[in-house]
Amino acid sequence: MTISAPSSFSTSDVLKGYLALTKPRIIELLLVTTVPTMIVAANGFPKLWLIVVTLIGGTLAAGGANAFNMVIDRDIDAIMERTKRRPLVTGVMSARSAALFAGALEILAFVILAVWVNELSAWLAMSATAFYVIVYTMILKRRSKQNIVIGGAAGAVPVLIGWSAVTNTLGWTPVLLFLVIFIWTPPHFWALAVRYRDDYEAAHVPMMPVVASLRRTTLEILVYSVVMWALTLMIGPSAHLGWVYAVSATVLGAMFTFYALRLYRHALVGKADVAEAMRLFHFSITYLSALFILMAVDVLVRNH
Amino acid sequence: MLISLGVVVAVVLITVVSIFTGGQPTNASRNVLVGEQMKGFSLPGLDGGVETAPWTSGHKSVLIFFASWCGPCKAEMPKVAAYLRAHDPTPVRVMGVDVNDPRGAGRAFVKKDGFTYPVAYDLNFAVTSGVFGFGGIPETVFLNARGVVVQVYFGAIPEKKLAQGLAGLQSS
Numbered sequence: 001m002t003i004s005a006p007s008s009f010s011t012s013d014v015l016k017g018y019l020a021l022t023k024p025r026i027i028e029l030l031l032v033t034t035v036p037t038m039i040v041a042a043n044g045f046p047k048l049w050l051i052v053v054t055l056i057g058g059t060l061a062a063g064g065a066n067a068f069n070m071v072i073d074r075d076i077d078a079i080m081e082r083t084k085r086r087p088l089v090t091g092v093m094s095a096r097s098a099a100l101f102a103g104a105l106e107i108l109a110f111v112i113l114a115v116w117v118n119e120l121s122a123w124l125a126m127s128a129t130a131f132y133v134i135v136y137t138m139i140l141k142r143r144s145k146q147n148i149v150i151g152g153a154a155g156a157v158p159v160l161i162g163w164s165a166v167t168n169t170l171g172w173t174p175v176l177l178f179l180v181i182f183i184w185t186p187p188h189f190w191a192l193a194v195r196y197r198d199d200y201e202a203a204h205v206p207m208m209p210v211v212a213s214l215r216r217t218t219l220e221i222l223v224y225s226v227v228m229w230a231l232t233l234m235i236g237p238s239a240h241l242g243w244v245y246a247v248s249a250t251v252l253g254a255m256f257t258f259y260a261l262r263l264y265r266h267a268l269v270g271k272a273d274v275a276e277a278m279r280l281f282h283f284s285i286t287y288l289s290a291l292f293i294l295m296a297v298d299v300l301v302r303n304h
Numbered sequence: 305m306l307i308s309l310g311v312v313v314a315v316v317l318i319t320v321v322s323i324f325t326g327g328q329p330t331n332a333s334r335n336v337l338v339g340e341q342m343k344g345f346s347l348p349g350l351d352g353g354v355e356t357a358p359w360t361s362g363h364k365s366v367l368i369f370f371a372s373w374c375g376p377c378k379a380e381m382p383k384v385a386a387y388l389r390a391h392d393p394t395p396v397r398v399m400g401v402d403v404n405d406p407r408g409a410g411r412a413f414v415k416k417d418g419f420t421y422p423v424a425y426d427l428n429f430a431v432t433s434g435v436f437g438f439g440g441i442p443e444t445v446f447l448n449a450r451g452v453v454v455q456v457y458f459g460a461i462p463e464k465k466l467a468q469g470l471a472g473l474q475s476s
Contacts, residue, residue, distance in 0.1 A: 175321050224310060227310075240452060
């Protein structure tokens with residue numbers, strides 16, 4: 001792979017561009033779900049090297065998937081205000097270089113996971129990438145208003161990888177963890193899409209708020225919130241967690257549902273409330289991080 | 305009409321998983337045991353009496369599944385017994401589980417190597433397969449005081465792994 005910069009860009013611009021291709025902010029959330037999952041799977045702290053290697057493998061795989069996504073979406077990224085500073089839009093590198101970079105990341109991720117973790121984890125990571133790139137980005141994103149619902153499954157796979165890294169199998173608890181993130185994803189992105197509705201419309205991406213009424217979108221968000229709340233409460237018994245988790249999941253779920261309900265009620269009286277939607281969006285990130293961190297705290301507290 | 309696709313997918317996935325697992329966590333692989341709460345059990349003792357799962361009385365424990373007919377167990381037992389003589393496992397309770405063995409053969413087996421801890425006598429794999437889901441031995445299982453599996457070692461356990469497992473339980 002060659003990294004060649006057009007003369008107008010400095011080397012540091014190019015390197016920052018390659019980093020931006022991997023969407024590091026999305027990867028943060030991936031880490032915050034994977035480590036606690038590994039702690040729950042091990043019922044304590046797994047070996048540090050296993051955590052580190054799993055995170056490196058998972059990060060490279062997700063980064064590669066994000067880079068592929070940017071290669072494919074560079075036409076609509078150029079139209080949307082939110083994404084028009086992405087590296088393939090500004091032209092800091094060619095699409096071909098970006099695709100090669102993405103492919104290299106995936107190969108590296110597979111080798112690292114297969115050699116130092118296990119094959120199950122490596123294949124899970126590759127399926128998530130294939131699903132995200134092919135099913136979500138290439139097929140669903142521009143065609144279906146359910147794009148994020150199905151596509152979100154890719155973002156939920158890291159918990160399966162974290163679990164299988166420790167146990168080399170899957171079971172009830174990782175499936176429930178997967179479902180929590182799967183059900184969390186649509187309200188998270190729909191809240192964002194309420195804010196950036198015009199952007200998505202201009203790019204002809206049929207996000208829910210673009211093709212459905214605000215009332216319908218916010219009702220969907222509310223339904224997903226309640227279902228997610230129920231799923232998080234099922235994890236306690238399944239993973240033999242204690243009161244720290246039970247209380248956390250109950251309170252956090254109540255807060256999430258409260259924000260969703262408030263958004264819906266505003267929509268009912270016809271207020272296109274962008275601030276309310278962004279409040280839910282920001283809280284959804286806090287919510288997921290707090291839920292998983294407190295899940296790990298629960299395990300560690302009980303083992304002391 | 306409101307039908308949320310994600311909810312439908314979630315319900316389908318839960319249904320599929322529960323069909324595949326019979327609604328129960330599977331112990332098909334020993335790794336799945338880690339983090340699982342094990343049911344208590346009572347078995348006849350190899351030397352008479354009754355042996356009860358240590359966690360039913362709130363004790364941390366290590367269970368060593370063996371049999372006189374099992375090749376790797378023959379290699380393992382002298383080392384395990386010697387290690388336990390040299391290193392006091394307190395407060396961890398050590399329990400042997402003699403699997404599908406003639407009683408006399410089991411007794412001779414532990415006596416020869418000087419394994420002095422209680423041994424449960426599991427004639428029909430009732431606990432070995434029924435509770436732990438093991439298809440083979442030797443297996444060594446480390447459990448916390450609530451009976452949650454902390455670690456499982458399949459095969460003749462090396463001294464280092466036994467030491468690590470015990471130390472982990474002792475310090476927890």
